[in-house]
Amino acid sequence: MSGGVTNGSLLTWASLGGGPAVLGDVLRLLRTRKVRITRVLYLMQSEDMPLPTESDLGAITLERILVPLADPTHHRVIHDAVRDRILPRLRSLDGVLHVNVSSGTPAMHAVWLVLHAGGALPMGTLLWSAQRLRTGQTRIDPVDFPIDTYLAEIRRGATARPKEAHFDPASRSARRRQALDTLARYARLPRAPLLVLGERGTGKTRLVETFVGPLKNRPKVITVTCGTLDPHLAMSMLFGHVRGAFTGAERDRKGFIEEAAGGVLFLDEVQDLERPVQRQLVRTLQDPERRFRRVGEAQERNADVEVVCASHLSFEALRKRLDPDLFDRLSLLLVEIPPLRDCREDLRDDWTRVWAEARSLEELSPEAPWSAAIERALKGDPLPGNLRDLQRLALILMARGSTAPSVSGAEEGLLEWTALQARFHAAERKGATATNGLGTGAWDGRVRAFKRRLARAARREHGSYVAAAKALGVSERMLREHAKKEKE
Numbered sequence: 001m002s003g004g005v006t007n008g009s010l011l012t013w014a015s016l017g018g019g020p021a022v023l024g025d026v027l028r029l030l031r032t033r034k035v036r037i038t039r040v041l042y043l044m045q046s047e048d049m050p051l052p053t054e055s056d057l058g059a060i061t062l063e064r065i066l067v068p069l070a071d072p073t074h075h076r077v078i079h080d081a082v083r084d085r086i087l088p089r090l091r092s093l094d095g096v097l098h099v100n101v102s103s104g105t106p107a108m109h110a111v112w113l114v115l116h117a118g119g120a121l122p123m124g125t126l127l128w129s130a131q132r133l134r135t136g137q138t139r140i141d142p143v144d145f146p147i148d149t150y151l152a153e154i155r156r157g158a159t160a161r162p163k164e165a166h167f168d169p170a171s172r173s174a175r176r177r178q179a180l181d182t183l184a185r186y187a188r189l190p191r192a193p194l195l196v197l198g199e200r201g202t203g204k205t206r207l208v209e210t211f212v213g214p215l216k217n218r219p220k221v222i223t224v225t226c227g228t229l230d231p232h233l234a235m236s237m238l239f240g241h242v243r244g245a246f247t248g249a250e251r252d253r254k255g256f257i258e259e260a261a262g263g264v265l266f267l268d269e270v271q272d273l274e275r276p277v278q279r280q281l282v283r284t285l286q287d288p289e290r291r292f293r294r295v296g297e298a299q300e301r302n303a304d305v306e307v308v309c310a311s312h313l314s315f316e317a318l319r320k321r322l323d324p325d326l327f328d329r330l331s332l333l334l335v336e337i338p339p340l341r342d343c344r345e346d347l348r349d350d351w352t353r354v355w356a357e358a359r360s361l362e363e364l365s366p367e368a369p370w371s372a373a374i375e376r377a378l379k380g381d382p383l384p385g386n387l388r389d390l391q392r393l394a395l396i397l398m399a400r401g402s403t404a405p406s407v408s409g410a411e412e413g414l415l416e417w418t419a420l421q422a423r424f425h426a427a428e429r430k431g432a433t434a435t436n437g438l439g440t441g442a443w444d445g446r447v448r449a450f451k452r453r454l455a456r457a458a459r460r461e462h463g464s465y466v467a468a469a470k471a472l473g474v475s476e477r478m479l480r481e482h483a484k485k486e487k488e
C-alpha cells in the first residue's frame with residue numbers, strides 16, 4: 001500500500017458477450033478510486049468463456065478458476081460450488097478482496113451478498129456493482145446493503161404481526177384512563193424522555209410500540225430489551241462501534257440509537273443496562289442534539305431520536321437500581337400503568353382483546369367466551385401476570401374445544417387455570433423471599449449483586465479486603481471490584 005492506494009484482488013464471473021470489456025472498465029474505474037488490482041480471479045463456468053485481453057489487464061495477473069455449474073440460476077448450486085471451489089482459495093489471498101457482484105446471473109449476485117453478510121468472505125472484502133450504461137460507459141458503485149440490519153428490521157416487522165391489537169386507549173376504569181391520558185399528554189412533548197412503569201404483562205411494550213410511537217408521529221420504534229444485551233457489548237450495541245474498536249469488531253456498525261433515528265428508541269427494563277452504559281446515556285439524553293460517540297470513535301454523531309424507557313420495578317426500586325443522574329432525567333415525565341387487578345372494570349374488554357389475539361385456529365370462535373364463572377374467576381384472582389394470566393386462560397380454554405367453549409367446558413378449563421394460577425401465586429411469594437434484595441432483574445445483575453454481597457461479607461468477616469483476600473486465596477483487587485461495581 002502506498003499514498004492511500006490499496007492493493008487487492010478482484011473476483012468476477014466470466015461473462016459472455018461484453019463481459020471482458022466491462023472487466024477492463026471496472027479495473028480502470030477502481031484505479032480512479034485508488035484501488036490497485038494486482039490479480040483477477042476469473043471464475044469460468046467452462047473453458048470456452050471469453051478471456052480479457054492484455055490491454056484490459058496490463059500487468060495484472062489473471063487467475064482462471066474453472067467452476068462448472070449444473071444450473072447458474074440455482075442459488076444452492078452456485079453457493080455450494082463457491083463454497084467448495086472458491087472460498088478455500090480466498091484464504092491465502094494477499095491484500096483486500098474486491099468482488100464484482102454484477103457479473104454473472106442474478107442468483108450469483110445474491111449469493112455474493114449472502115456470503116458477505118454471513119462473514120464467509122475475507123475480512124474487509126468490498127463488494128462492487130458495475131453497470132454498463134446506455135451511453136456505452138460503465139459505472140461502478142460500492143454495494144452498501146447491510147443484509148443483517150435489513151433482516152433484523154424485517155424480523156421486527158414480522159413480529160409486529162398485523163393481527164396484533166394496537167393498544168386501545170379507551171378504558172372504563174378511572175386509574176387506567178388517567179394513566180393513558182397523562183401518557184398521551186407527555187408523549188406529545190418532543191425531545192423529552194418518557195418513563196413508563198408497570199408490572200410485568202401490563203402491556204407496556206405494546207403500549208409504547210403502538211400508542212406512544214404514533215402519538216409522537218414516529219411510527220418507527222426500536223425496542224431494546226436491556227437485559228438481553230451482552231454486558232460486554234452493551235455499549236457498542238447501543239452506541240455502535242467502528243472497525244477495530246475491539247477484538248471481533250470487523251466493520252463499523254450502527255448502534256440502536258442510530259437505527260432509531262427518526263423514530264423512538266424504546267429501552268425496555270432500562271435498569272438492566274450496565275452502569276457505564278447508563279452514564280453514557282445520561283450524556284446523550286441531556287444533550288438536545290442527542291450527541292453520542294460510537295465505541296472507538298473520537299468524532300461525535302447525533303441522532304434524531306425520542307427516548308422512551310420502561311421498567312416493571314416500582315418507582316422506589318428503580319431509583320435504587322438506576323444511576324442517580326439517569327433516574328433524575330428519566331423521572332421528569334413518569335407514567336405508571338396500573339395492574340389489571342386495579343382496573344377490574346376493564347377486565348372483560350381486556351379478555352376480549354386477549355382472546356381475539358390468542359385465537360390461532362380459524363375454527364375457534366372469534367367471540368371470547370364469557371360466563372358468571374369466568375367473571376368470578378377473573379375478578380377474584382390477583383392476576384400477578386396481568387395480561388399473561390388472561391392469555392393463559394384463553395389458551396387453556398382453546399385447548400379444550402375447537403368451537404366456542406361451552407359453559408361447562410369453560411368451567412373445567414377454569415378449574416385448570418385456577419390451579420395453575422395458585423402455583424404462580426405460590427412461586428411469586430417464594431420468589432419474593434428468595435431474591436432477598438438481589439432484585440428481580442436480569443440474571444447477570446442478580447449474580448453481580450450476589451458477588452457484591454459475598455465480597456462485602458468477606459471484608460466484614462476478616463476486617464479488611466487484604467485479610468479477606470488472603471483468607472480466600474483470591475486477589476484483593478478482584479474482591480474490591482466485586483464489592484464496588486454498582487451502588488446498591
Ligand SMILES: Nc1ncnc2c1ncn2[C@@H]1O[C@H](COP(=O)(O)OP(=O)(O)OP(=O)(O)O)[C@@H](O)[C@H]1O
Nearest residue numbers: 165167168200201202203204205206353354357387
Ligand atoms: N392491547 C392488547 N391486546 C391484546 N394483547 C395484548 C395487548 N397488549 C399487550 N398484549 C399482550 O400481553 C402480553 C404482555 O404485553 P407486553 O409485553 O406489552 O407487556 P409488558 O408490560 O411489556 O410486559 P413484559 O415487561 O413482561 O414484557 C404480550 O403477550 C402482548 O402480546
